[in-house]
Amino acid sequence: xxxxxxxxxxxxxxxxxxxxxxxxxxxxxxxxxxxxxxxxxxxxxxxxxxxxxxxxxxxxxxxxxxxxxxxxxxxxxxxxxxxxxxxxxxxxxxxxxxxxxxxxxxxxxxxxxxxxxxxxxxxxxxxxxxxxxxxxxxxxxxxxxxxxxxxxxxxxxxxxxxxxxxxxxxxxxxxxxxxxxxxxxxxxxxxxxxxxxxxxxxxxxxxxxxxxxxxxxxxxxxxxxxxxxxxxxxxxxxxxxxxxxxxxxxxxxxxxxxxxxxxxxxxxxxxxxxxxxxxxxxxxxxxxxxxxxxxxxxxxxxxxxxxxxxxxxxxxxxxxxxxxxxxxxxxxxxxxxxxxxxxxxxxxxxxxxxxxxxxxxxxxxxxxxxxxxxxxxxxxxxxxxxxxxxxxxxxxxxxxxxxxxxxxxxxxxxxxxxxxxxxxxxxxxxxxxxxxxxxxxxxxxxxxxxxxxxxxxxxxxxxxxxxxxxxxxxxxxxxxxxxxxxxxxxxxxxxxxxxxxxxxxxxxxxxxxxxxxxxxxxxxxxxxxxxxxxxxxxxxxxxxxxxxxxxxxxxxxxxxxxxxxxxxxxxxxxxxxxxxxxxxxxxxxxxxxxxxxxxxxxxxxxxxxxxxxxxxxxxxxxxxxxxxxxxxxxxxxxxxxxxxxxxxxxxxxxxxxxxxxxxxxxxxxxxxxxxxxxxxxxxxxxxxxxxxxxxxxxxxxxxxxxxxxxxxxxxxxxxxxxxxxxxxxxxxxxxxxxxxxxxxxxxxxxxxxxxxxxxxxxxxxxxxxxxxxxxxxxxxxxxxxxxxxxxxxxxxx
Numbered sequence: 001x002x003x004x005x006x007x008x009x010x011x012x013x014x015x016x017x018x019x020x021x022x023x024x025x026x027x028x029x030x031x032x033x034x035x036x037x038x039x040x041x042x043x044x045x046x047x048x049x050x051x052x053x054x055x056x057x058x059x060x061x062x063x064x065x066x067x068x069x070x071x072x073x074x075x076x077x078x079x080x081x082x083x084x085x086x087x088x089x090x091x092x093x094x095x096x097x098x099x100x101x102x103x104x105x106x107x108x109x110x111x112x113x114x115x116x117x118x119x120x121x122x123x124x125x126x127x128x129x130x131x132x133x134x135x136x137x138x139x140x141x142x143x144x145x146x147x148x149x150x151x152x153x154x155x156x157x158x159x160x161x162x163x164x165x166x167x168x169x170x171x172x173x174x175x176x177x178x179x180x181x182x183x184x185x186x187x188x189x190x191x192x193x194x195x196x197x198x199x200x201x202x203x204x205x206x207x208x209x210x211x212x213x214x215x216x217x218x219x220x221x222x223x224x225x226x227x228x229x230x231x232x233x234x235x236x237x238x239x240x241x242x243x244x245x246x247x248x249x250x251x252x253x254x255x256x257x258x259x260x261x262x263x264x265x266x267x268x269x270x271x272x273x274x275x276x277x278x279x280x281x282x283x284x285x286x287x288x289x290x291x292x293x294x295x296x297x298x299x300x301x302x303x304x305x306x307x308x309x310x311x312x313x314x315x316x317x318x319x320x321x322x323x324x325x326x327x328x329x330x331x332x333x334x335x336x337x338x339x340x341x342x343x344x345x346x347x348x349x350x351x352x353x354x355x356x357x358x359x360x361x362x363x364x365x366x367x368x369x370x371x372x373x374x375x376x377x378x379x380x381x382x383x384x385x386x387x388x389x390x391x392x393x394x395x396x397x398x399x400x401x402x403x404x405x406x407x408x409x410x411x412x413x414x415x416x417x418x419x420x421x422x423x424x425x426x427x428x429x430x431x432x433x434x435x436x437x438x439x440x441x442x443x444x445x446x447x448x449x450x451x452x453x454x455x456x457x458x459x460x461x462x463x464x465x466x467x468x469x470x471x472x473x474x475x476x477x478x479x480x481x482x483x484x485x486x487x488x489x490x491x492x493x494x495x496x497x498x499x500x501x502x503x504x505x506x507x508x509x510x511x512x513x514x515x516x517x518x519x520x521x522x523x524x525x526x527x528x529x530x531x532x533x534x535x536x537x538x539x540x541x542x543x544x545x546x547x548x549x550x551x552x553x554x555x556x557x558x559x560x561x562x563x564x565x566x567x568x569x570x571x572x573x574x575x576x577x578x579x580x581x582x583x584x585x586x587x588x589x590x591x592x593x594x595x596x597x598x599x600x601x602x603x604x605x606x607x608x609x610x611x612x613x614x615x616x617x618x619x620x621x622x623x624x625x626x627x628x629x630x631x632x633x634x635x636x637x638x639x640x641x642x643x644x645x646x647x648x649x650x651x652x653x654x655x656x657x658x659x660x661x662x663x664x665x666x667x668x669x670x671x672x673x674x675x676x677x678x679x680x681x682x683x684x685x686x687x688x689x690x691x692x693x694x695x696x697x698x699x700x701x702x703x704x705x706x707x708x709x710x711x712x713x714x715x716x717x718x719x720x721x722x723x724x725x726x727x728x729x730x731x732x733x734x735x736x737x738x739x740x741x742x743x744x745x746x747x748x749x750x751x752x753x754x755x756x757x758x759x760x761x762x763x764x765x766x767x768x769x770x771x772x773x774x775x776x777x778x779x780x781x782x783x784x785x786x787x788x789x790x791x792x793x794x795x796x797x
Contacts, residue, residue, distance in 0.1 A: 020042075022096075023399075023430070025038050025063065025095055026094040026096075028063050031687050036450075037461075038059075040064075044430065045445045046447070047433045047446075048060055048449075049436070052691030052692055052718055055450045057689055059450065061434075063095070064401070065432075066090050068098045101398075104383055104401065104402050106404060113189070113375075116372060116373055119148070126353040127145075127323060127326055127370070128323070130350070131316060131323050134346065138316070144316075147179055148178075151176065151177050154175075156172060158170060180310060181303055188304065190301050191296050191298050197211060197295035198211060201238040203236060204233060205225060225268075228254075230251070252267070307327075308371075318341070321337065329370075330369055332367070334357055335360075363391065363417075364527060365381065366763070367507075367763035367766075378407075383407065390424070391420065397428055400429055402433045408745070412790060418443050421433065436718065438482075442467055446466070447463065447466065449461070449477045449478070452475060452476060455646075455678040455679055463475050480719075485727075486795060491755070492518065498517060498739075499514055507765060508538065511534060515757070517739040520740050520752065520754045521739070521741050522755070522756050523742065524744065524750055525759035525760045525771075526763050529763055535710055535741060536710075546709050547710045548698055548701045548711050561685070561696060562681040565700050566700075567681065571642060579634075585629050588624035593624065595626060597624070599624050601623065602616055625639060635653060637653070640682075643682030644681075644682060646677065646680055647679050647680075673732070674696070691716065691718050692717075694717050702733075707737070707739060709733060709740045715746040723748050726749075747791055758785050761786070772787070779791060780792040
């Protein structure tokens with residue numbers, strides 16, 4: 001083998017390929033961005049900061065990552081592109097230097113009852129292969145261990161035509177062994193419906209007996225039942241015969257004719273199961289969700305004990321462990337069990353499975369189990385679960401985009417997340433992070449600060465450079481970067497207490513604790529220590545407890561703050577009263593919609609595999625309402641002008657004068673209280689940031705009548721400056737006589753608390769105990785827990 005020996009000692013010209021070390025963005029105008037132009041260094045860690053709603057996600061996700069994905073999609077054939085989402089080119093003049101972008105966002109994972117941590121990360125698939133090879137007795141292929149596959153068997157025959165009038169009938173049989181429990185169909189739970197919550201059995205069908213949403217007396221659903229001919233409309237339901245009761249509740253779909261129209265009648269229970277129970281609970285409207293919670297009870301399946309698996313699947317074991325036992329272990333324990341398996345025939349499989357499980361532990365999720373329903377994961381847990389497949393990847397020169405990866409992390413865990421981000425960078429990748437936590441901002445190679453405000457007051461680059469430069473800058477982020485909340489000199493005294501005795505939900509270990517009332521009580525502890533189990537699973541929920549969890553707001557382009565908060569209802573009524581017309585005229589989703597665009601404000605042109613083109617409707621000019629509706633005014637404004645108002649302007653408009661509407665003014669006051677005064681009433685929900693959605697939900701729940709507020713990580717998505725405003729809101733709630741219980745990791749909220757309950761000491765089976773109860777000052781002085789150490793460091797104690 002020969003080698004070159006001559007060496008050029010001169011200074012060679014830089015290679016042309018080495019000049020592409022920047023991502024250049026020029027003239028970005030997506031959402032609220034105002035002609036933003038920046039240059040982002042490749043193979044570095046860049047953190048994007050700014051108040052909530054300043055345009056960080058619009059720049060990083062909706063511009064850079066979206067264009068990268070669109071360009072990758074265009075490399076596929078037209079046939080394949082027909083099966084892909086049609087992505088529009090972002091509103092930007094120039095995007096140069098892009099690499100393949102992998103986004104890891106905060107979106108909750110699918111909450112299908114059969115979706116688990118194991119199925120979402122391929123760990124279950126590898127376990128099934130492992131048991132199909134090593135399990136005894138051997139019961140079949142990997143599908144035999146899957147709770148998503150049912151056992152099927154069939155026999156039959158088919159006729160073979162051999163020509164010249166010769167035919168032959170051959171018998172065939174087919175069977176497939178699946179692991180699904182037949183009783184619960186792989187869900188692990190069975191549902192039971194409380195019939196007393198469906199109807200008043202003392203009434204007849206003619207007396208409107210139903211208590212089910214949408215089942216009104218004059219609606220088609222009820223007419224099909226009452227006019228089906230199966231029942232006496234004047235007979236109380238409780239007096240039905242056995243056959244009538246069966247037809248009323250369980251009858252199979254049957255064709256009936258009502259007023260000359262062919263319709264289908266179906267028993268009440270199967271109809272409800274199709275219309276309500278088959279849907280994702282979190283996607284339901286609030287009143288539908290309340291009905292389902294009231295009428296339906298879920299219990300562990302008695303056949304499979306909640307494992308989702310058939311008895312046959314559970315009978316096959318490796319040693320003394322079956323696949324249900326393996327999936328129920330904490331992942332760190334499962335990793336230890338897999339490490340102890342020494343079988344040369346499956347070495348590649350064991351190596352891959354071991355790496356996946358070790359990645360869970362490394363990323364701080366070792367306390368989870370593979371059978372944990374994915375819909376029950378918090379936003380932070382879901383984001384870290386999505387990161388699993390990227391750890392240890394051999395890909396380099398990839399752009400990784402993260403949306404607040406420290407959400408849901410205790411200060412103790414943030415350093416671990418920081419190390420993972422740095423490791424991805426050190427492999428030669430570009431890492432873009434949208435973040436508010438000072439601990440993560442501190443490790444950035446490059447910082448881009450957007451602002452100065454939110455919404456229309458933001459969308460510009462306030463600072464580009466190093467962390468030290470940001471700290472010295474005069475922007476909102478720079479001024480607040482070193483902010484540290486101080487411990488309160490005096491704390492409020494409790495006016496009562498909420499007793500919890502013997503709490504044992506999930507990993508809680510027979511916990512006894514008294515939650516003080518009339519004060520701001522913060523529940524702390526590392527991720528997985530049992531905080532949510534204590535608050536949501538153990539605190540009794542009588543009338544008067546208002547719970548605000550992390551469930552994301554769902555909404556289409558037609559949804560906006562006015563529709564979500566219920567603000568549009570009093571506004572429509574005020575317009576109708578002032579003009580003597582129907583309220584429905586002032587809804588762009590109803591009678592008042594522009595007939596050309598159907599109230600959307602834009603016309604979409606479908607170009608098959610090419611991106612769809614959206615153009616403003618020429619008739620309504622994007623105002624969404626018909627011309628006749630815009631002739632009606634209230635206080636000198638038409639309905640489109642009102643929906644274009646910011647919240648602060650609308651609050652003043654509906655607070656006095658001709659347009660004075662107390663019901664609307666109250667809702668607008670609550671939106672201002674949570675710091676959303678800059679939002680326009682008609683802004684589509686799809687354009688709101690995560691922090692804006694969280695606060696919008698809080699504004700809605702502030703209207704709920706209750707004496708106890710339970711908030712789950714309300715600082716999610718909030719800038720350092722926004723946290724101050726949140727603390728002021730919490731203080732006002734307590735000072736008005738409410739009790740506020742907050743699950744939180746943010747040290748500023750801990751320092752501001754009147755009382756702290758700290759759970760731990762670790763996560764999973766290492767947690768589940770109360771390790772401290774007392775004031776923040778006592779916690780700092782004791783430094784006896786991880787939370788105490790980090791809070792003491794934060795306040796400088």
